[in-house]
Amino acid sequence: MAGRVTIAEVEELVEPGELDPDQVHLPGVFVQRVLALTPAQAADKGIERRTVRTR
Numbered sequence: 001m002a003g004r005v006t007i008a009e010v011e012e013l014v015e016p017g018e019l020d021p022d023q024v025h026l027p028g029v030f031v032q033r034v035l036a037l038t039p040a041q042a043a044d045k046g047i048e049r050r051t052v053r054t055r
Helices: 039-044
Strands: 007-010 033-036
Parallel strands (some): 007 033
């Protein structure tokens, strides 16, 4: 929230109103730019890592 410009890389674009506002996890973040990824770019994206730890 401290950034001047927020860029969102998305794998799938949806029409306005398709998402339930209660299902948005970061409602306080305002996005100024949207970059739609191709399927090849989405598959090659190495940023996300699933981390799991025992309870």
